[in-house]
Amino acid sequence: MAYVTVVFAYISGFFIIAIIANSNDVLLNGDYEFIDLTYPFDKNTVYWTDSQEFKFTKKIGVFDDDGFWYATNDFSAGEHGGTHIDAPNHFKVDGKYVGDITLDKLIVPLIIVDVSSKVNDDPDFELYKHDMDYMLNDNMGKPCFIVFKYGWSKFANDKNKYLGTRKNNTFNFPGMSGEVAQWITSSYKNVVGVGVDTASVDKGSTTDFPVHKAFAQADLFMVENVKLDLPVPEYGCTALILPMKIAKGTGAPLRLVAICPKRSS
Template identity: 40%
Template sequence: MSNIKLDFEPQTFQNVRDFKSDNMKCLVFAYVSLVFLIKLVVCDGGTNQIDKIIDLTWAVDVNPISWPNNKKFMYTRQVEKQNEDGSWYATNEYCSGEHGGTHLDAPYHFYQQGWKVDDIPIERFFVQGVLVDISQEVNDTGRSTQLTIDHLDKWIKEHGSLPNNTVMLIRYGWSQYYSDYDAYMGEGATPNFPGMTPEAARWLVDSKRIIGVGVDTASLDQGNSTTFDVHKILCSHQIYGLENLNIPEDLPAKGFSLVILPMKLKHGTGAAARVIAVPKSMANW
């Protein structure tokens, strides 16, 4: 058997080493990129996107939360009967103010040139949702707690910029008191519960991204407000309110859309509303 001489130039081995080195660099870069992406998704709440429909609405019954000078919901006539042929028949009639239970505040509520309920463009009821949760602070400091610009700036720092066409939900942790009128509204003649500062309301207006604000209390303003500055600021920019929402503890800061379905009241200053959080995968708006 003849001897075979393998005559590799030194440069050939160098090319092989460079090839391995370059591929290793690519693998390391891909690994680091993947780790960064996973961390980004986790930190940004991506993995916390909701995967089911969540109803944020309290059922309307004979004991709903209602603003003190608003007529409470009540049935004025109820019929339930078995007909002679064995069939069943039932019907109800009721009376209610506009601002009780889970409901929408139309801009006209505090702004003469504002939209009434039936004027609000329907596109503004299919929106992006974000949540600012200060419930822990409320637990620590109580009913006097206010949402401030600092809370909003902190949210932006942690979660990024607000999307367009957004309704911001604010969770004070007040849903836990809904079944107890005195605990929810406060004992005494003057309501007493957490709210937003006027400066925070102006921040929302200036963002140009917010078209609605929802809270798990009975008012956008702090309970003891007599001037309702937050209402006035938001309504004067055609930003509607959602009050008495049932916001669960596990709703994430972002990663959901909202469907808002108020009763289409002609000339309405407000209306009972069904408010639903839906997964991003189900929303194409």
């Protein structure tokens, strides 16, 4: 189906026929579905240890004398919690802030790299290049956002299991090696950002964060706590990666959505 609108115009004695691509067809023709890849922000939201947890204060909720309802609340939170973006500045002193990341990097093809069968629910799993060099879809060299699926969203309702919380406030959950991050930044220049369905792009037990450093150095943004508990096609979807536009943010809460072609049953 061609998603175009034909426009007739009469200018200076000539009929002009223009064919205008109409992006509204994506929304209205029913051939696409929207998949929400975002966790809600509430008292259960996972925050990194040095980030303030989500604080929601009910402020006003009243009926006035005429019976009309009026409500407003306050919230405050750290940058790095729930489904959120890490700007390069999180790990690179002169890296881009959240407010600097342009829309051409935030509305891009989505590639899901499903390694959950290799992880097999093992929190010690670390992804190396040999685990996946035959399966990385590079979107034929065009810009894309790659999300690694470790199969960890199923633990999201149990914070301690999800984070692999240990004594002395350390964590244990799967992640990729610095080798994989370096490989992506050197071999796949078209990748604009990388996401994971865990709390960090580095494995939970890391102490030196090689993955954050590699991606930040290459000016890639990262997305953590991607909600992948519903099936999402591994390619063919468009990602809308829309963080709160915190001008000088090292990170920000994010609404992450996939627009995917409807699958026939």
